[in-house]
Amino acid sequence: MQIGKKIKQLRVKQGLTQEQLANYLNVTFQAVSKWEQGSTSPDISLLPKLSTYFGITIDDLFTLNSDAHLERIENMLLNERELSSDDETYVKSYLNGLTGSEQEDKAYTLLASLYNHRAKSYHQKAYSAAVKALELDPTLKENHCMLLESKQGVFTDWNYHNHHELCDFYNSFIEKHPDDWHGYLYLLDHLIADGRLSEARKTIVELERTRGGYIVYLYKGKIEMAAGNHKKAFELYDQMVASEPDNWLVYATRADEYSKVNEYDLAIKDNFKTLEVQPKPRYIDAYECNAHLYEIQGQHDKAIEMWQSAIDIIKTEWSITFGEMIDSPQREIDRLKEILV
16 A cells, blocks of 8 residues: 555544644645645655654564556655655665565666765755856866866866776677667767767667668768768758658657757757647657757747646646746746846
8 A cells, every 4th residue: 555545544533624634743634635645745854743742663663565666766866856864764665675676677667766866965065166166266176177077078088988898788788688779879979979980880780670661760860960961961961851741759869959059040940840749748859959959049038948848738738836846947037037127
């Protein structure tokens, strides 16, 4: 039984209102409502008070089955910008406890997600600290390096930004999984980024063998772009769109390529076409991309419109009304409004 259902069962049995329980726990009644609906779960720090209030043990209260635990962890990683130390301890402890079980693969996926989530949170803290450090000492190179590292910025040192370890991994991966096109795709990304184009041209043959379709035009175009043949690259991108005109991904990927060469108006147009063609529920990437493009051009009011449209999609098409999925674009809106003041 999910903990929210357990809380509701105990509350109703004792004839209590959500407001009464909320007052005891010093939370809002909306929080209690969300627990009972299964939208969120109470913080671990509240479990002792809940068990005391209902006169049961924590184990009796927190009777989640394995699937419910994993669903709760997924929701925490999706909806929370930063996990508390108690939540992180719970997640690591539970997932590590699944070693050797039927759900071990899922556990490792979520562990990777947890550590990336934590890294993202610390990178944001590092960014804020580096900005403050540069205000205090703008001449110190180390402050700039910390800022760049926090946002994965550009370092000119090849030793810092090359991807040979990932290339080695995916070369090994495709040896083990020669018919899985994903491996060739990820290998191509890093070969092209590192300028290893002769290897990329050989790899594209295997991608065409295992996957085919629009994505082959895309990566052939990426190779030509990296080689400096921009005209040939965009001929291939246009062929890509013509090959699958009802596929929203062809417009989204061409928009990315237009963005990289400062063809912002064409990129924005393709992003809007993406939203027109994409079936619901739609992803917000096209609005997010356009928000960045408008901001780069100084059109902050239009950037705000794009972020607001993204929030509207999250609420109306994905039925998500709270959490980091809403909070993140709202922070962008608030930041842009400060610029406009």
